[in-house]
Structures are given as C-alpha cells and as structure tokens.
Amino acid sequence: MPRSEPRAPGRGGRRDRAGRLLGELVVVAFLAIWWATARGLPSFVLPGPLAVAHRLLQLLGEREFLANALVSTVRVILSVLIACGLGGLLALAAHTNPAYDGIINERIKPFLNSFPSIGWAILASIWFPSGNFGVVFVQVAILTPFCLINIDQGFRAIDQELLEMGRSFTRSAPRIWLRIQLRLLMPFILSAIRISYGIAWKIALVSELLGAPNGLGYMMLQAQSTAEAVTFLAVCFSIVFIFVLGDRLVLVPLERKFPVSR
Amino acid sequence: MSRRALATHLFTLLFLAAWSLAAWFSPAYQMPGPWAVLQGAWKFLATPNLLLQLGASLYHVAAAIVLSFVLGCALALIPYYFPVARIAVHRRFGAFLGSFPGVGWALLAGMWFGINSISVIFAISAVLLPFALVNLNSGLNNLDAELMEMGLSFTRSRARTLRRVILPLLYPYLFATLRLMFGVAWKVTLAAELFGGNSGLGYLINLARQDYDTVTIFVIIFFIIVFVYCAERFFFKPIQARFDAYAKI
Amino acid sequence: MLELRDVMVELGGQQIYDHLSFQVSRGEFVCLLGPSGCGKSTSLRVMGGLLPIAGGSVRIMDQSPADAWSKLAYVFQSPRLVSWRNALENVVLGMELRFGAGSAASRRDKAMELLSLVGLAADTHKYPSMLSGGERQRVAIARALAVDPEIIFMDEPFSALDPSTRRKMRTEIEQIWRHTGKTIVFVTHDVDEALQLADRIILLGRKPSSVQENLMLKASRPRDPGAAELAAHRARLLDTYASDEAVAET
Amino acid sequence: MLELRDVMVELGGQQIYDHLSFQVSRGEFVCLLGPSGCGKSTSLRVMGGLLPIAGGSVRIMDQSPADAWSKLAYVFQSPRLVSWRNALENVVLGMELRFGAGSAASRRDKAMELLSLVGLAADTHKYPSMLSGGERQRVAIARALAVDPEIIFMDEPFSALDPSTRRKMRTEIEQIWRHTGKTIVFVTHDVDEALQLADRIILLGRKPSSVQENLMLKASRPRDPGAAELAAHRARLLDTYASDEAVAET
Amino acid sequence: QGAKKKISYAYLLDPAYDAVVWAINNGKVKSDLIDIEARSLAIPQLLQATASKQYDVIMTAVIGLPAAASRGLELRILNTALQQAKPGLGGGVWVKKDSPLQKPQDLKGKTLGSYSLRSTGYTQVRIALQKKYGLNTALEGGDFRQLQIPASNLPAALARGSIDAATLIHSQAYKAIQSGQYRTIAETARDNIEMFKVQFVSAVNVSYPEKLQADAQAYMEFIRMFKASVDYALSHRDEVFNAVAAKSGLDAKFFDWWFTNVANVPGDFRQEQAKSIDKFYELSAELGVLKKAVPVEPFLWDKLHIGA
Ligand SMILES: Nc1ncnc2c1ncn2[C@@H]1O[C@H](COP(=O)(O)OP(=O)(O)OP(=O)(O)O)[C@@H](O)[C@H]1O
Ligand SMILES: Nc1ncnc2c1ncn2[C@@H]1O[C@H](COP(=O)(O)OP(=O)(O)OP(=O)(O)O)[C@@H](O)[C@H]1O
Ligand SMILES: [Mg+2]
Ligand SMILES: [Mg+2]
Numbered sequence A: 001m002p003r004s005e006p007r008a009p010g011r012g013g014r015r016d017r018a019g020r021l022l023g024e025l026v027v028v029a030f031l032a033i034w035w036a037t038a039r040g041l042p043s044f045v046l047p048g049p050l051a052v053a054h055r056l057l058q059l060l061g062e063r064e065f066l067a068n069a070l071v072s073t074v075r076v077i078l079s080v081l082i083a084c085g086l087g088g089l090l091a092l093a094a095h096t097n098p099a100y101d102g103i104i105n106e107r108i109k110p111f112l113n114s115f116p117s118i119g120w121a122i123l124a125s126i127w128f129p130s131g132n133f134g135v136v137f138v139q140v141a142i143l144t145p146f147c148l149i150n151i152d153q154g155f156r157a158i159d160q161e162l163l164e165m166g167r168s169f170t171r172s173a174p175r176i177w178l179r180i181q182l183r184l185l186m187p188f189i190l191s192a193i194r195i196s197y198g199i200a201w202k203i204a205l206v207s208e209l210l211g212a213p214n215g216l217g218y219m220m221l222q223a224q225s226t227a228e229a230v231t232f233l234a235v236c237f238s239i240v241f242i243f244v245l246g247d248r249l250v251l252v253p254l255e256r257k258f259p260v261s262r
Numbered sequence B: 001m002s003r004r005a006l007a008t009h010l011f012t013l014l015f016l017a018a019w020s021l022a023a024w025f026s027p028a029y030q031m032p033g034p035w036a037v038l039q040g041a042w043k044f045l046a047t048p049n050l051l052l053q054l055g056a057s058l059y060h061v062a063a064a065i066v067l068s069f070v071l072g073c074a075l076a077l078i079p080y081y082f083p084v085a086r087i088a089v090h091r092r093f094g095a096f097l098g099s100f101p102g103v104g105w106a107l108l109a110g111m112w113f114g115i116n117s118i119s120v121i122f123a124i125s126a127v128l129l130p131f132a133l134v135n136l137n138s139g140l141n142n143l144d145a146e147l148m149e150m151g152l153s154f155t156r157s158r159a160r161t162l163r164r165v166i167l168p169l170l171y172p173y174l175f176a177t178l179r180l181m182f183g184v185a186w187k188v189t190l191a192a193e194l195f196g197g198n199s200g201l202g203y204l205i206n207l208a209r210q211d212y213d214t215v216t217i218f219v220i221i222f223f224i225i226v227f228v229y230c231a232e233r234f235f236f237k238p239i240q241a242r243f244d245a246y247a248k249i
Numbered sequence C, D: 001m002l003e004l005r006d007v008m009v010e011l012g013g014q015q016i017y018d019h020l021s022f023q024v025s026r027g028e029f030v031c032l033l034g035p036s037g038c039g040k041s042t043s044l045r046v047m048g049g050l051l052p053i054a055g056g057s058v059r060i061m062d063q064s065p066a067d068a069w070s071k072l073a074y075v076f077q078s079p080r081l082v083s084w085r086n087a088l089e090n091v092v093l094g095m096e097l098r099f100g101a102g103s104a105a106s107r108r109d110k111a112m113e114l115l116s117l118v119g120l121a122a123d124t125h126k127y128p129s130m131l132s133g134g135e136r137q138r139v140a141i142a143r144a145l146a147v148d149p150e151i152i153f154m155d156e157p158f159s160a161l162d163p164s165t166r167r168k169m170r171t172e173i174e175q176i177w178r179h180t181g182k183t184i185v186f187v188t189h190d191v192d193e194a195l196q197l198a199d200r201i202i203l204l205g206r207k208p209s210s211v212q213e214n215l216m217l218k219a220s221r222p223r224d225p226g227a228a229e230l231a232a233h234r235a236r237l238l239d240t241y242a243s244d245e246a247v248a249e250t
Numbered sequence E: 001q002g003a004k005k006k007i008s009y010a011y012l013l014d015p016a017y018d019a020v021v022w023a024i025n026n027g028k029v030k031s032d033l034i035d036i037e038a039r040s041l042a043i044p045q046l047l048q049a050t051a052s053k054q055y056d057v058i059m060t061a062v063i064g065l066p067a068a069a070s071r072g073l074e075l076r077i078l079n080t081a082l083q084q085a086k087p088g089l090g091g092g093v094w095v096k097k098d099s100p101l102q103k104p105q106d107l108k109g110k111t112l113g114s115y116s117l118r119s120t121g122y123t124q125v126r127i128a129l130q131k132k133y134g135l136n137t138a139l140e141g142g143d144f145r146q147l148q149i150p151a152s153n154l155p156a157a158l159a160r161g162s163i164d165a166a167t168l169i170h171s172q173a174y175k176a177i178q179s180g181q182y183r184t185i186a187e188t189a190r191d192n193i194e195m196f197k198v199q200f201v202s203a204v205n206v207s208y209p210e211k212l213q214a215d216a217q218a219y220m221e222f223i224r225m226f227k228a229s230v231d232y233a234l235s236h237r238d239e240v241f242n243a244v245a246a247k248s249g250l251d252a253k254f255f256d257w258w259f260t261n262v263a264n265v266p267g268d269f270r271q272e273q274a275k276s277i278d279k280f281y282e283l284s285a286e287l288g289v290l291k292k293a294v295p296v297e298p299f300l301w302d303k304l305h306i307g308a
Helices: A009-038 A048-059 A063-096 A096-113 A117-127 A131-157 A160-169 A173-208 A215-225 A228-258 B001-024 B034-045 B046-082 B081-098 B102-113 B117-141 B145-154 B158-196 B202-210 B214-247 C040-047 C066-073 C086-099 C103-118 C133-146 C163-180 C191-197 C230-250 D040-046 D064-071 D087-099 D104-117 D133-146 D162-182 D190-195 D228-249 E015-023 E044-053 E066-070 E118-131 E149-160 E171-177 E188-196 E209-214 E214-234 E236-247 E253-263 E271-287
Strands: C002-011 C014-024 C029-033 C055-061 C072-077 C151-155 C183-187 C201-204 C211-218 D002-011 D014-025 D030-035 D055-060 D072-075 D151-155 D183-187 D199-206 D211-216 E007-012 E035-041 E056-063 E076-084 E095-096 E111-114 E144-147 E165-166 E182-186 E199-207
Touching: A009 A048, A009 B081, A009 E165, A009 E271, A048 A063, A048 A228, A048 E144, A063 A096, A063 A131, A063 A173, A063 A215, A063 A228, A096 B001, A096 B158, A096 B214, A096 C029, A117 A131, A117 A173, A117 B158, A117 B214, A117 E044, A131 B214, A160 A173, A160 D072, A160 D087, A173 A215, A173 A228, A173 B034, A173 B081, A173 B117, A173 B158, A173 D087, A215 A228, A215 D002, A215 E149, A228 B081, A228 B102, A228 C191, B001 B034, B034 B046, B034 D162, B046 B081, B046 B202, B046 E015, B081 B117, B081 B202, B102 B117, B102 D162, B102 E149, B145 B158, B145 C086, B158 B214, B158 C086, B202 B214, C002 C040, C002 E214, C014 C040, C014 C055, C014 C211, C029 C191, C040 C055, C040 C151, C040 C183, C040 E007, C055 C066, C055 C191, C066 C072, C072 C133, C086 C103, C086 C133, C086 D002, C133 C151, C133 C163, C151 C230, C163 C191, C163 D055, C163 D228, C191 C230, C191 E188, C201 C230, C230 D162, C230 E165, D014 D040, D014 D055, D014 D199, D014 D211, D030 D040, D030 D190, D040 D055, D040 D151, D040 D183, D064 D072, D072 D133, D087 D104, D087 D133, D133 D151, D133 D162, D133 D199, D162 D190, D190 D228, D199 D228, D211 D228, D211 E214, E007 E044, E007 E076, E007 E199, E015 E035, E015 E095, E015 E171, E015 E236, E015 E253, E035 E044, E035 E209, E044 E056, E056 E066, E056 E076, E076 E188, E076 E214, E076 E271, E095 E149, E111 E149, E118 E165, E118 E188, E118 E199, E118 E271, E149 E165, E149 E171, E171 E182, E171 E253, E199 E271, E209 E214, E236 E253
Parallel strands: C029 C183, C029 C201, C072 C151, C151 C183, D030 D183, D030 D199, D072 D151, D151 D183, E007 E035, E007 E056, E111 E144, E111 E165
Antiparallel strands: C002 C014, C002 C055, C201 C211, D002 D014, D002 D055, D199 D211, E056 E199, E076 E199, E095 E165, E095 E182
C-alpha cells in the first residue's frame, strides 16, 4: 500500500490543474514553433504538424507499418530484458569475486561502454546472417554496458547496516539476496531498464542497419533515403507514442511499486 | 601483483588471442587482426587531417555533454522547486525528448541551425538531455528526508541547502549521469556523424566503408576504446573510489 | 518567548494533538517528558516550523516559526550526520548552512573546541559509519552548539551515553546554559535527568496528547539528586506515568 | 556456552581490544556496561560472527560463530528497519530471513502478537518513517523475539523508551527469559536497569578495552531496586566509571 | 529434383527500383530453377552487406569495385543495374528559384551540398563541372566548398540558405520540380552524354567468384529473370507503377518520368557499358577519386554473355 499524502483539497487540486495546463502549454509551444518553421516550406523540405499527423493516422491503418512496429517493439523488449539480465549477472559476478571485479570493471565495462554501435553492426553482419538475431545481438551489445553500470552502482549503494541485519538473521545467501539485496537494488534495476529502453528506441536505426529489412528503423531509413520527410517524421512520432505507452503502462507502475523510500 | 590484477591482465591477453584467431580466419576487409590495427593507428597519428577529425568528434562529444548536463540539472531542479512544472518538464518535455529519435533531431537541427557543428551538438544534446533529467529526478525523489529536515533546521536559505546538502546527496546520481552520458554520447556522436556529418570520426568511418577499408574502421574503434578507457581509469574511477570510501562500514 | 496555543497536528490521518498549549519563557530550561510515541519529537518539529500545523498557533519571540528559524538549533533524536563528511566537517556543516560563506579556519577551530567539549577530540577524522552510537549523538550535539543559537531543542540527546559521559555532558550543558542565558527545550526519558536540569518539567500524556503536568522546580543548582523536594517530584512524575499507563490499558 | 578468549579487534587502524575475554553460561542474563565508544556494540558483532577478529577465539555452544548463527538474534543499537515494509512486515521479514518459505498467515499472527507485547498493536501498518524513535526500537525488539532464538543480543534496546514503557518492557523480557531459559546479552547505559535484570554485569573499560568488573548478582527476583546489596553494587559500578574517567582525563 | 535454390538479392532502397523487381516479387516472372528473394537496402546497408557477403547478388556502386578489389574483396559483375537515360535528366545541380546563381560558373566561392562526396553519382557531377564548365572541383582547395549532407536534409539546407546549391536525385529531384520552388543550373548527366558520347553506368549487380563457381546455372537464371522483370515493368506500366506508387505514397507519374528521363535499367551487360565504365574510371582517376584508372575487364564474370 503506497502511502498517499493527504493533500489539502482546494490548493492541491488547483495546482494539479495549473500543472496540467503548463504541460499542455509546452506541447502547444513546440507545435507552434514547428508550425512556424515549416510554414512556407514545401512539404518535402519540412512538413508541418498537420501533414505529419495526417500521415501518422494513415500509417496506423497500414498493415505493413503495424507489422514493422510490432517487430521493432518485440526486438526492443527482448534486447532490454536480455541486456539487463546480462548486465545484472556481470555486476553480480564483479561483486562476488575480486578477480572478476578486475576483469569486469576494468576491461569488459570500458570496452562495452566505448565500443561504437557501428562496430557491433559490422561484427554482427560478419558473424550472423541478416535477421532478427543480428539486430537483437547488436542492441544487446549496446545496452549491456548501461545496465552493467547502473546495477553496479546499485551494488555500491547497498546499505551495509541492513545487510548486517540480514546476516544476523540468516546465513542463507539466497534469502538475504531475495528479501533485502534485490529490493535495495530494485530502483537501480528499474532505472537500468528505463535507460536501456530509451536507448534501444534511439539506436533501433543503427541496429537495423545490418540489413534486417524491416522494423521502424528500416522504415525511417527508407523514408529518409527517399526524402519522404512526412513519413520520416510520422515514424519518429509513432516511436514517441510507443515509447510513452510502454513507459506509462509498464515502467511507471513498476517504479511506483518499488520506491527507494516511503 | 594481486590476484585481481593478474586475472585482469590474463583476460586482456586472452582477448587479444581470441581476436587474432578470429582475424586469422577472416579476410582483412571483414576483420583485421590486432597487429594490422596497431600499424593503422600509428599511421593515423601521423596524419594531421585525421587527427583533426578526431578533434572534431571530441569537441562534439564534450560540448554536448556539458550542454546537456547543465541544462538537464537546471531542468530537473525546476519541478523540484516549482512543483507546478512537474507535468510540463517530466511528462511532456522529458518524455518527448526521451523518445524522439536522434535522426529526427538531426533533421530538425539542420533546419534550425544549418549544417554545422552546432546542429550536430544540438542533436546529440537532445538525445543526452533526457538521461540527465531522468537520473537527477530519481536522485531528487530519493533525497533522505531526515537529512533534508536537518538542513532546514539550520537554514532556510535554499542556495545553502542546495549546495551543502542536496548536491552532496545527489553526487552519486550526478556522477552516474555523467558516466552514462559519456557512454551514450560516443555512440550517438558516431551515429550522427556517420549519417549526417561532414567531419568527425563517424564521417571517417563512412568514408572508410565506401572504400571497404575495414582497418581504418577498427583503428577508429581502437582510438575510441583507448580514449574511453583513459577517461574511465583516470577520471571516473578515482571519483568512484571516493564515493565508495564513506559508504563502507 | 515561545508559545504553543491550541496546536493541532494530524499525521497520516491520526490526530497527534488536538489542543496542545504550553509556553517557555526566555532563558528557561524546560524538560519535556512523556510516553513513547506521545508526540515529543513532533512538538519540537512544530516549534521550529519543520512541520505544518493543522490548527492553533505557534509563536517564537513574537515571530512565526518560519521567521524565527535563525534563532533555533536542533539536536535530533537520530543523529542525522551526513555520510560524506567526517565528524569535524559535520560540525562545520552546521555553521556553513547557517552562516553561509566564512572563514574556514576559524570554523574548524570552533568545531574542534566543541568536539573536545563532548569528548571526541580524538575522533574528529572519523566518518559517521565508523562512529559508535554515542559518538554520533555527541557529534550532533556539537553541531547544534556550534551555531550558538538562542534556543536549543534537544531530543533525547544523551540516550546513548554511559552514566559518566552523560553526567559530564549534563554539567557542560548546564554550564553553557547558565553562562549564556540560552533557552533550552530538552526531551528526555530519564526522570532524574529532568529533575537535575529543568526549571520546569512538562509531562505529556498519551495521544491525542495534552499537558498532564507542569512542574516548577525551584531547587538551587547544582542540585543534589537526593534532596527531598526532588524526591517528591520524582515520585509524583512516576505516579503520573503509571496512572497514564493504567488509563491506556483499560 | 559463549566464550571470548583473548579477542583482538582492529577497526580503521585503531585497536579496539587487544585481549578481551569473558564467558556467558547457558541461560544467563548478562549485562554489558561501559563508556561510550568502548566497544560494546563491537563485541556483540564479534560474538555473532558479523565482524572478523584479528586474533583470539570466539566459541558459541562449542561452535564457531559462523556455524552458530541460527541460534542468535540481534536487537541492534539503531533499529535497522527496512523502509519498504511496514511495522508488521518488518517483523515478518526477520522470520522469512531465518526460516525461508512458510505460512504467511501464522507468521503475521505471531508478528501481531509480539507487536502487541511491545505495545504497538495500533501501529502495525505504519512504515518506519512514520514511527517515533521509541516505536522503531520496539519493532526491532519484536523482530528479534519473533525468531525465537536461544541467545539474544540486545544493544541498548530501551534507550528511547519512557520510564513506564521501559519498566513494562523490562518485565516482559525478564519473563520471557525466565520462562524460556534463553541466554541474553544486554548492552545498556542504565546502571539500575542492569542491576534489575542481570545475573552478571560485565563492565568494560576504555579503549583498548578489557573487562574492568565482573559482578555476580545473586539477589532474588523480582528485585527491589532499593535493596542494600544492589545499592552497594550500584555505588561500586559508578565508582569504577568515575575512576575510569579520571584515568582518561589525566 | 529437390527444392529450388534460393538466390538472395539486395538492391537499392528506392521506390523506382521497387518497380524494377516488382514482377519478381509478385510472381509475374517465374523460374523452376531458382527463387529470388529480393530485399531493398539503404546505401550504408548495401556497403556493409557487400563486404560481409550476406546476399548472393547485390547491387553496388561502380566506383566501389576497384576499392573492394584493392582490399581483397573480389566482386564479379552480372549485369548493369542503373545507367543514365538518354535525356540525361535528374542528376543536376539545383538552386532555389530566386537564387542569384544562373550558371555553374557562378558556383565559384559558394557552397554545394551533396548526399555523398565519394559516390558514383556525385563523381559524375564533378566530371561535368570540371570538364565542361572549367571549375576546379577538388574536394580540398577547389573553386567552391563541397559539403556532405544527408539526402533528406538537402532540400531543407537549400531552403534555409546554409548551402547555395545541391545535388538532388531520383524522387527528390522529381518533387523539387513539382514544387516549383527550385530550378537546375546544370543538367550534368546530359552534359556528360554530350561530351563523352556514353551514358554512364552508376550501379551494377555483383556476386562473388566462389558463389558463381559453385552454381553458375543459378546466376545465369538470375540474370534472365532480372531482365524479364524489367521488361515486365516497362510493358505493364500502369499495373506496376500504380502498385508501387500506392505503397510508397509517390505519384505514379514519377515512375514514368524516371524510366524515361533519368535512368535505364538494362539488366544485361553490353560492350558499350564496359566502355562507359572504363571511361568513368579514367575520369575518376583524373579527379583523384580513384588512385589509378583500371579496366573493368577483370571485374566481369567470366561466364558473362557480353552483348554487342
Ligand atoms: N508521518 C506519520 N504518519 C503517521 N503517524 C506518524 C507520522 N509521524 C509520526 N507519527 C506518529 O506520531 C506519534 C508521535 O511521534 P513522535 O516522534 O513525536 O513521538 P515521541 O514522543 O518523540 O516518541 P519517542 O519518545 O518514542 O521518540 C507516534 O505515534 C508516531 O507513530
Ligand atoms: N569502521 C571503523 N573504523 C574506525 N573506527 C571504528 C570503526 N567502527 C567502530 N570504530 C570505533 O570503535 C569504537 C567502538 O565502537 P562501538 O560501536 O563498539 O562502541 P560502543 O561501546 O557500542 O559505544 P556506544 O555506547 O557509544 O554505542 C568506537 O570508538 C568507534 O569509533
Ligand atoms: Mg521522539
Ligand atoms: Mg554501541
């Protein structure tokens, strides 16, 4: 049961409404700037918001677009989960044994963190035939260091007094792990998921570079190389919507469930 | 040499061996070996124009990190002090920035600023900024309430509480953010230069690809790894050690 | 000087006080007693304006708590030291927060002085995670004293100290109070401590709390704990506690 | 039953003990006294195997501390509750950690029972941040009692409680001890408390600490604090404290 | 007989080229020897896939062949994929309608933007500017500044004035004409045809010696099917163009314009094309885009039937 702060009804309600208003104002301001920039330019140069909205609606009715969106979403979710699992395991290994700590924190982490996405794309295209596996491989390779860094940070932030409390009740590592460590790590794991989810969408384009000829990244590339600015921006916005959907429906509730403190 | 150091170096050797082996079995246009890359690196260093491109990339990365870090901090603090702005900053601005694809920004930046370093930096910053925003926001949400009350009991000056209590409580988050941004910045910069730049390492990679010059690509990757490793070793690690010191019992 | 009138506080839907009223005059040493969870810490937070009130009024030197903050300092029930500074720097932190920029050297001297006052001259370099419970508490006391406030709120400041250190600390606080004319509100569970230190003892009852007893202590200082007047008071206080208990259990 | 022999502990380059030795027999109620920072909490951690020792040996029921953990429970000096569980669930957590999977309902019942024993029946739903200092301490006591250990280590468990609650808690602990034959090592700064509860009082000196006094108390229970034997002991203990002080100040 | 052999084919991501392979993809051109699995890829993807040999047949830029060979990547030409059309449109230098620039010579001291400075198409533009208009087109220290800008950003950069002229190709050029906001100051492809009397080849379909060796028959069949598919598109214009137009959101008239004015897709390989590639390599070497001129001969598949 999350604790809900009793809010003074009158003031809180008004502030909420003002906040919402301000929020929408930001959106309107953005649209206005965009509209002003696009005004007077041919639509293949920079289309206005209306044209893009129209195209977006059109796309939503297209089978091919929906299939691409689905493929990309599944790839992203899969990659995020695998990367977090992998990053978590590496962070865990680094914290169980100093020998692993050296290997992971001084070699693997900087290596993964610095290896450019395009490098992974090249390697994947050599190692694997083009297709979903290659794309997921590249995305996992790109996301893993971020998960590793974040979860590693979580391990470092663990409250030692609470761990000692746990040890006073049991020496069963799995139990301490499950009831205390994991819960203390949860906010960091969630933020790893959130960050990699964001990055995954941004680099979908690069990972789909290897020649898996479907997915939203591919659609954007297609629109870009045929100078279909309207479609290009419409796909960009569709990504925004899918991202926000996942964020609101999955990540935010999860974060509510595991706050750092009450 | 400690066991840890031994394991670390052993791993390095193992990695190099595996790489050499893999290179042995693939043609040079697919995967060059360590020795070829080292030679290439040497040649690279002797070419002023290439160094210039390296400088351009560094400039893009550094400028974008500084810009988005400062802006991200400022933006994260706004809803902290003026809760009215919460929805505007996080739900609208942050969410949009967080998901709008980098290439989209590149297009818009080109429109707004023309084709130059500024628009490359803008596009990278637009990608980086939400990370700063999200991380700092979670830091601000998790401030130790007891310590905040302690600060309040000593002063009502917001600036002082910010400087002496809030910021130190946020340091781990700020630091993690910086580290994160550093990693993302390289990836984004290369991609931005690869697809839309006319300078920087990404551009070089693009040229090398057209020439099927895989060695150069690996040399560039090598330089990036060396650079990031140095940053990790001489900048991030010492700071991390300081944070760790007072967390230990 | 310090006045609570009909203060009402609600926390998490529970009424802690409905009508709490008491006063503290300038230069007075008031001890606040009461059962665990009755709202002693809460009342200190209310007086310093750290907690908004749902009703009634709080005045400090004829100002609202929000304006009078610079005259107050707290020793909280838990020490609340910051983990990234050692003992000395934690004391300096209080001064930095209160006074802003200033001479670092003179502040370190002052902090040093207060830390030796509380018996920690040898532990100034230790980070909070290396200090024992009583040592942390003493750092917190030094931090509050360092800003030289007119009013000090102390929430069970000596609870983790051994009798000898505690006696020493009591004497120190009493001396500081006598020499500087500060006003002190002191929460404690130790009736003897209250009897030794206080000009007046305010005993709170169970929730929703109100003042059960308001004892003036006129005995001259330094006090002899065995004195007849104090013994009578002690009996009376313990009695009230007990009857309070009886009420609670019915 | 419980034996420390020539234990040496170093923390942060400082020697806390060089040769600390004492024993506790089965079913004994031992109170550990000593100046702040002398290493009482440290000795409890050593006995439970939470802190490695630099020399000497520790045996618990002829086992090493690493093997005997399942027979022990701690009440730490700071309550160490987890912020994401309320009072009830914090007590359940202790049982979950010790016994693994099991009937949730019966554990909640047990937790409920112990929370009412410590007087928190009405606050079971509160999260740690909503509890007063004394309430947190009592949740920690309930958590330790809930796993029904053979040996309980209590580190100033009643320091934040008012006299009446404290008296009640003392009686409860004493009763539990008498009925179950548990062994209890109890750190306190309250000499009267020690005199009322202990079979034996061990008084530690300043760092590097060693046992200064080892008092057997034979008075029958329930004890009358005014009894002559106890008064003599009290005088003696306070005396040792004071002399210890004098040594420290020279 | 077992299952049919699968030949994977990667071609340039462009709606016009979708029309070329439409007949293959939609079962209008069939074979009982092979199945063709055609995929469209963007230029960077094509480059990568060429080196990693992910496809059996891949469309590649003419300019890339010598570079690949010098790195040890052997490619063999199967047929011509893109060749300049007779009218020589769609490859010009574009400016804004109200630009002061009137002729290529006015570019001196100005900035020209292109999608890729090392590409076959842009090299052809440079050849015309250098040979016909006497401009020094060296990338460093030439008469005008040359900037690489992603294709999609080119019109915007032009509109905004951050570049003075740009090279627009394919559908972009068509849209520029339609919008009426832009005009050309040079039709470089036409100029090249005039000067050299050859239509330049910009892209060819290639495969790898070991693959060709293993099953020459299948690749012969690929060439036949490819040619048949092109022919189908040109003889069933309404059917094919409308279908592709609907999918890409382009005007169906674009395809007519493209196949008539901009590009030929020969689908075979003829002597005349070999000559054109040789000429192009020679001129590229002069410009310094290639290190030295090489003949196309060694890049041809030895079993290739070269038309007159
Ligand atoms: N945020 C909150 N929500 C609900 N109840 C709260 C909250 N904060 C405090 N309380 C309750 O208010 C009461 C008074 O708390 P307070 O800390 O003032 O007690 P106290 O008198 O200082 O007790 P102690 O002597 O144990 O420290 C307690 O019963 C506590 O549970
Ligand atoms: N990690 C550490 N590094 C250095 N010194 C430490 C460390 N941990 C504890 N100490 C020191 O060890 C001494 C004993 O600490 P301990 O917590 O056992 O004292 P204590 O007897 O429980 O005191 P108190 O009654 O104040 O709780 C203290 O002086 C403390 O400063
Ligand atoms: Mg309290
Ligand atoms: Mg202690």
